[in-house]
Amino acid sequence: MKADESGFEITQGQGAWVIRMWWPTGPITGGPQRITVEAAEGAAVRDVARGISTTVLRRLDLAAAMKLAESAPELQEGMADVTAKVEQAGEAAGLLLTNEGVSAPYLAMLAATYKSMADMGAPAPVPWLARLISRRPETVKDHLKRARREGYLTTVAGKAGGELTEKATSTLAAFGNSEDRRD
Structure with a gap:
């Protein structure tokens, strides 16, 4: 988890992809307000060339990310x-x-x-x-x-x-x- 003054970000890896979920600072009342999906550093060129699949998106674990976000002491x-x-x-x-x-x-x-x-x-x-x-x-x-x-x-x-x-x-x-x- 990475935090700054405007919000915090939780990162998950899914194969060749890194998924970043961002919430604004304050109470967690639902899912993230922004999600970005980018090629992971060192990912195979052939995997990145195929693009983001629905499988990658289905494997996104929002519940785990929210639980982690809610448990952050700050x-x-x-x-x-x-x-x-x-x-x-x-x-x-x-x-x-x-x-x-x-x-x-x-x-x-x-x-x-x-x-x-x-x-x-x-x-x-x-x-x-x-x-x-x-x-x-x-x-x-x-x-x-x-x-x-x-x-x-x-x-x-x-x-x-x-x-x-x-x-x-x-x-x-x-x-x-x-x-x-x-x-």
């Missing part, structure tokens, strides 16, 4: 930081719900936290979010539906997550500014 440290920030945001949403009810800042914070969970590949973001805000998963689902209906979060068909809208980001910015003035 990535685990980064993942712990991301998880801690997501949990803090979830707890802040819970405090907003307790103090203000289902308010605009709460819906924006809930949407932002949910999006972060989905982006990091959390397998079950709703139950995790429900634990953080001390509510039932059904309640969180209802609040997320309301956040979508009121324009804080877009929908992604068939997947958890979505994109924060301008309304959500401006609500969070205004809320952050009001919190700064209270300190």
